[in-house]
Amino acid sequence: MTRPANPRIQDVARRAGVATGTVSNVLNNPHKVAESTRVRVEQAIDELGFVRNNAARTLVSGRSDTVGMVVIDLGNSLFVDIARGAEAAAAAAGFHLWIANADLDHPKQETYVGRFEEARVAGVILAPVDGPLDALRAARRRRLPAILVNAPDSHPDLCCVMVDEEQGGFLAAQHVLDQGARRLVYLAAHLGLSAIARRRRGIERAVAAAGADLEIVRAKDLSIVSGQESGRRILSESAVDAVICPSDPLAIGVIQAAAGLGLSVPDDLLVIGYDDNHFAAESRVPVSTVSQPGREMGRTAMGLLLEELRDPDHVHRTVVTQPELIIRQSTTPLA
Structure with a gap:
């Protein structure tokens, strides 16, 4: 028997010497088929290179x-x-x-x-x-x-x-406030994204309750490079106690910018990220963050x-x- 170019279930049945319903059971309900028959059908499937057509199966079954x-x-x-x-x-x-x-x-x-x-x-x-x-x-x-x-x-x-998300921003801000920070920056990229805007509301709520200062600074994006660029600008222009970032890569970039300016994290500056990305704990300075489940x-x-x-x-x-x-x-x- 020659091998069809696009073998169908009927070809498998002929090769194995069984009914098409038996092949279907081997594919979908193998416990209903005797072991010797199942082995014969599986061998025919292997020899023919048969691959079931799930799209067609779905059309027939509706599931x-x-x-x-x-x-x-x-x-x-x-x-x-x-x-x-x-x-x-x-x-x-x-x-x-x-x-x-x-x-x-x-x-x-x-x-x-x-x-x-x-x-x-x-x-x-x-x-x-x-x-x-x-x-x-x-x-x-x-x-x-x-x-x-x-x-x-x-x-x-x-x-x-x-x-x-608002509670996540509140947790991040309240944490750095609890450590003594009073001059905070929210380094936010994509403020048009609702998640990042809602985190801002939580940060503002915590800062207002503490009577601290908050500056919102735009970052180009959520990357490490953007954190480096924005961090250098922020830390060169003003005195800051803590930078809150809406992503962990952004936070890592700020930490690297601080090191380049001779500042120590956390002694001179607190930095917190968001999302608990898998690499956040493995950076040179392990990054505090807000984790989502x-x-x-x-x-x-x-x-x-x-x-x-x-x-x-x-x-x-x-x-x-x-x-x-x-x-x-x-x-x-x-x-």
Whole structure:
């Protein structure tokens, strides 16, 4: 028997000498097939190079075992943690997770949502870029289940998993205030992003209650290089006790700028970051930060999606998780 260019399930059945239903059981319910038959079918699959067509299978059954996930930035380990949490919960429920990286690009995000709908995934989890959710809204009108995670705002017609960003900013500011800092800078890039703006509100609340001073300084972006450039400018122009950063790379850049100017962190300057990226604890001066429960958020988002898959008419709700202060060497008490 020659090998077909694109072997089908019927070719496998003929090669193994069984019915197509038996091949289907080997693929989907192997416990229903005698071991000798299963081995024969698996050998035929291997010899023919057969690969099941899940898209066709989904069209026939009307069901998919795949969930699509679009995240704003896989360069930030928070979103890696969210994806890991969602993946673990999906696997436990018998689903597979496909992950796409929007890379802070709104049109790219919209394209990926559309591609996942075209692939007929069971549902979508979206950690969105700030902006309209047109593609997701259109997919929802066509009854695609969807969950938002780490979204700028809650939505009454969608389940959401969010972090109390204002509380995160408050924790960061209150911590450096408790160490004796009175002249604070919030080095903020992308202040148009709701998460960073909400952290600012928390910082302002803590500073106002303490009667301290706060300056808002714009950074180009959230990178180490931007932290170096902004840090040199800030520390050369004014006396500062503490710099609060909305990302850990930005904080590391400020620490490096301080060292270049002969300043010691934490003796001369306190620096705190945000997100507890995996490298924050490994830098030359381990960075204090505010951690978000990424894996918990991913698991919760997947759990909400599974609820919606079981009951499309379930009541949508928003789950708000709490950030946690992580204290390291960059904010030990002032001398």
